Amino acid sequence: MSRLASLAALAGVALSTPAAHAQLAVRGETVYTMAGAPIRDGVVLIRGGRIERVGPASQVPVPAGYRVLTARVVTPGLVDAHSVVGLAGLLGQPHDQDQLDRTDAIQPELRAVDAYNASDELVAWLRGHGVTTVHTGHGPGALASGQTMVVKTRGDDVGEALVDSATMVAFTLGPSVASNYRTPGTRARGVAMLRNEFLKAREYERKRRAGGQAPDLRMEALLDVLERRRPALVTAQRTTEILAALRLAREFGFKLVLDGAAEAYRVTDEIRRADVPVILHPTMVRTSGETENATLETAKILRDAGIVVALQSGFEGYVPKTRVVLFEAAVAAANGLGVENALRTVTIDAARVIGMERRVGSLEPGKDGDLALFDGDPFEYTTHVCAVVIEGQVVSETCR
Amino acid sequence: MKRTLVPLLLLAAGVAVPLAAQERAQVFRGATLIPVASAPIPNGILVVQGGKIVAVGGADTPVPADAEVHDVSGRTIMPGLVDTHSHIGGGDGGDQSAPLHPSVRILDTIDPRDDGILRARAGGVTTVNVMPGSGLLMSGQTAYLKLRDGNAIDDLLFCRDTLREICGGLKMANGTNPRGATPHPGTRGRAAAIIRDRFIKARDHRDRVRAAAGDPKKLPARDLELETLVEVLEGRRTVHFHTHRADDILTVLRLAQEFGFRVVLHHVSEGWKVADRIAAARVPASITVIDAPGGKLEAAEFSATTGMALERAGAEVGLHTDDGITDSRFFLRSAALAVRNGMSREGALRSVTLAGARILGMQDRIGSLERGKDADFVVLSGDPFSVYTHVEQTWIEGRKLFDRADPEQRKLAVGGYGVFRGGALHVHEGEEGHR
Numbered sequence: 001m002s003r004l005a006s007l008a009a010l011a012g013v014a015l016s017t018p019a020a021h022a023q024l025a026v027r028g029e030t031v032y033t034m035a036g037a038p039i040r041d042g043v044v045l046i047r048g049g050r051i052e053r054v055g056p057a058s059q060v061p062v063p064a065g066y067r068v069l070t071a072r073v074v075t076p077g078l079v080d081a082h083s084v085v086g087l088a089g090l091l092g093q094p095h096d097q098d099q100l101d102r103t104d105a106i107q108p109e110l111r112a113v114d115a116y117n118a119s120d121e122l123v124a125w126l127r128g129h130g131v132t133t134v135h136t137g138h139g140p141g142a143l144a145s146g147q148t149m150v151v152k153t154r155g156d157d158v159g160e161a162l163v164d165s166a167t168m169v170a171f172t173l174g175p176s177v178a179s180n181y182r183t184p185g186t187r188a189r190g191v192a193m194l195r196n197e198f199l200k201a202r203e204y205e206r207k208r209r210a211g212g213q214a215p216d217l218r219m220e221a222l223l224d225v226l227e228r229r230r231p232a233l234v235t236a237q238r239t240t241e242i243l244a245a246l247r248l249a250r251e252f253g254f255k256l257v258l259d260g261a262a263e264a265y266r267v268t269d270e271i272r273r274a275d276v277p278v279i280l281h282p283t284m285v286r287t288s289g290e291t292e293n294a295t296l297e298t299a300k301i302l303r304d305a306g307i308v309v310a311l312q313s314g315f316e317g318y319v320p321k322t323r324v325v326l327f328e329a330a331v332a333a334a335n336g337l338g339v340e341n342a343l344r345t346v347t348i349d350a351a352r353v354i355g356m357e358r359r360v361g362s363l364e365p366g367k368d369g370d371l372a373l374f375d376g377d378p379f380e381y382t383t384h385v386c387a388v389v390i391e392g393q394v395v396s397e398t399c400r
Numbered sequence: 401m402k403r404t405l406v407p408l409l410l411l412a413a414g415v416a417v418p419l420a421a422q423e424r425a426q427v428f429r430g431a432t433l434i435p436v437a438s439a440p441i442p443n444g445i446l447v448v449q450g451g452k453i454v455a456v457g458g459a460d461t462p463v464p465a466d467a468e469v470h471d472v473s474g475r476t477i478m479p480g481l482v483d484t485h486s487h488i489g490g491g492d493g494g495d496q497s498a499p500l501h502p503s504v505r506i507l508d509t510i511d512p513r514d515d516g517i518l519r520a521r522a523g524g525v526t527t528v529n530v531m532p533g534s535g536l537l538m539s540g541q542t543a544y545l546k547l548r549d550g551n552a553i554d555d556l557l558f559c560r561d562t563l564r565e566i567c568g569g570l571k572m573a574n575g576t577n578p579r580g581a582t583p584h585p586g587t588r589g590r591a592a593a594i595i596r597d598r599f600i601k602a603r604d605h606r607d608r609v610r611a612a613a614g615d616p617k618k619l620p621a622r623d624l625e626l627e628t629l630v631e632v633l634e635g636r637r638t639v640h641f642h643t644h645r646a647d648d649i650l651t652v653l654r655l656a657q658e659f660g661f662r663v664v665l666h667h668v669s670e671g672w673k674v675a676d677r678i679a680a681a682r683v684p685a686s687i688t689v690i691d692a693p694g695g696k697l698e699a700a701e702f703s704a705t706t707g708m709a710l711e712r713a714g715a716e717v718g719l720h721t722d723d724g725i726t727d728s729r730f731f732l733r734s735a736a737l738a739v740r741n742g743m744s745r746e747g748a749l750r751s752v753t754l755a756g757a758r759i760l761g762m763q764d765r766i767g768s769l770e771r772g773k774d775a776d777f778v779v780l781s782g783d784p785f786s787v788y789t790h791v792e793q794t795w796i797e798g799r800k801l802f803d804r805a806d807p808e809q810r811k812l813a814v815g816g817y818g819v820f821r822g823g824a825l826h827v828h829e830g831e832e833g834h835r
Contacts, residue, residue: 089694091697092694092697121700122693125692286724295815295816297814316695320691324691334787381733381785382739
């Protein structure tokens with residue numbers, strides 16, 4: 001959190017103080033805490049932005065002075081494990097598309113914090129649908145497109161939204177890179193270029209330790225990955241790319257998070273043996289090109305194989321401009337995963353995969369007071385998100 | 401559609417007897433029937449024979465003694481879905497050589513074996529308006545397809561003679577998509593002027609043909625483009641107009657009024673702003689329901705409440721997939737999202753069935769479960785608007801053309817394993833549904 005504190009200070013933003021937050025009690029006919037069985041007629045108390053108590057209404061009285069919200073179903077605020085929201089803007093016009101820089105296929109030094117538009121309407125769109133935490137940043141399409149970050153879907157600027165300023169470094173394997181850059185023109189050359197760049201980063205580190213090496217942002221960003229300070233988020237859809245990502249992780253010893261992974265169901269043994277989590281493509285991803293073999297059941301297949309799965313809204317180049325993980329998890333739930341396991345993919349498991357499980361993803365004392373309130377089964381098409389709470393503040397009260 | 405069914409069945413039976421005499425009636429017993437044209441019937445009976453619906457009613461509906469009975473208790477049966485705007489089939493349309501391509505027919509380029517057709521059936525879709533794209537002011541003639549099995553496009557068309565009959569509508573577009581360098585319009589004003597100019601010429605052509613009164617010496621030369629536009633002027637061919645922004649929607653209404661053509665508004669992202677005007681013009685709308693706004697300037701103010709706004713204003717509202725913008729397998733989801741955003745259940749059910757049929761001018765034949773209509777229906781595992789409901793079977797003209805219980809066909813519903821490259825579609829010789 002030192003990173004957060006320093007960045008917030010840089011942005012001239014005061015860190016949240018307990019006085020800034022109302023005391024809130026949220027009562028639900030069903031409360032999915034994601035830390036144990038759902039609670040019937042449960043209460044969540046929030047104070048100072050943090051969860052104070054969680055339990056059955058019979059055991060958790062609401063203290064005087066607390067504002068009370070009620071709902072049929074309460075869940076933790078949803079966590080979108082990978083998005084480009086805030087960088088790939090609503091309009092889809094050149095001036096609001098900052099998710100990919102096309103000057104160079106390898107640019108791990110680009111930071112999401114320098115490109116995030118907290119005011120983009122898509123951020124509010126996700127918030128209105130219960131999404132309170134988003135892992136966002138530079139998108140797929142470059143060998144190394146930049147660094148990702150974690151934000152809450154609130155605030156007028158990145159400083160107010162920020163949770164973690166540098167979470168992962170985003171890489172992409174596969175044919176999409178060749179369509180964005182002069183080189184690599186093939187998938188194999190892409191892997192060779194990445195290996196070469198990681199070797200250069202090792203050499204850079206050797207020289208730096210020896211002294212006299214001028215600092216280099218690109219090399220520093222790759223070193224963060226090589227020295228396991230942050231994971232490599234590797235977008236790999238086809239089996240060949242997934243296996244190449246696993247091979248790279250073995251060679252260089254970095255922490256790997258697989259992204260997209262449309263054909264992951266064909267190589268579950270390899271993924272599980274490597275103990276790699278998967279941020280799966282949106283369940284309703286278009287089945288064309290690299291994703292033509294996507295299935296609606298992949299989340300279930302991976303979970304059954306013992307692989308940690310989170311869902312993502314992903315990148316959309318056209319209409320709709322973003323997907324909503326609530327909708328994607330719903331379809332996964334209905335295609336074998338079941339309600340509670342599908343909820344995991346957009347709450348606690350998503351939080352774990354992005355390293356934020358100490359703050360978000362479940363309703364437990366001490367965690368952030370982030371909640372989504374529904375007027376029925378969260379996944380039913382005709383159910384609405386009727387309130388959203390971020391750190392104790394009610395940020396949305398319109399049923400959507 | 402005995403035209404297509406008879407030869408197949410005769411081939412199988414090896415004898416020349418009329419279809420109806422040869423085929424047993426099929427009875428579907430125990431499902432909740434949603435006829436759309438009337439109130440739902442719990443524990444109902446649906447009887448089909450000869451590709452048509454013979455009876456729809458409650459548990460006491462009489463059934464033929466020799467009928468084949470399907471127990472569908474606990475299920476829901478509704479009419480086959482009508483998708484008024486789709487791009488399945490791999491067809492194309494006009495090119496960049498001109499802004500208007502009224503003589504270009506998408507039916508000349510559709511692959512009747514395209515796996516998009518199989519995918520659509522897995523979503524319960526039985527009738528589709530397949531359209532060329534929106535990158536031109538007028539990109540060509542659309543094709544109305546029944547998603548039967550077929551080797552040639554003729555097997556799927558509603559029309560019987562592609563030279564003498566009208567087999568679809570005419571795709572037009574305004575707003576930003578059709579803009580471009582000359583000869584394409586650079587502004588909205590020029591776009592409207594190009595359209596008006598051509599329809600004025602079509603009027604003149606129509607008048608000359610009428611004046612000739614059949615005299616070959618007086619008839620003007622054949623002109624495929626103007627002949628198509630005359631069909632539009634005479635109200636025989638429907639214009640399907642891609643239009644998003646409120647002002648562009650009103651421009652379409654203005655053109656339709658000037659030339660008296662029958663038009664359907666498509667997409668209508670800002671329809672919620674001008675719902676009353678659309679309803680007052682008695683122009684139907686076919687709308688896309690997407691998960692988020694944006695992606696292009698004109699969709700920035702998209703609202704999923706447009707369906708509700710148009711319904712309340714009294715307009716005819718159909719939904720469409722615009723496949724691949726949304727996937728045909730999720731067409732019922734679009735209707736459910738319309739309900740989530742304020743449309744009535746009845747209106748939403750109608751929007752993917754009978755309203756679509758009316759939009760395509762085929763309400764006498766499809767769109768509801770009524771005696772005499774085509775036996776196009778979907779067997780659902782539960783409520784049509786629930787995420788947990790699956791399309792179990794899709795029947796077209798009395799033939800089961802999708803069955804989720806078949807492991808091979810199930811892949812069409814869930815995807816993967818090369819299914820959309822033909823990898824999972826084994827050939828089942830003589831088996832109903834897959835040849």
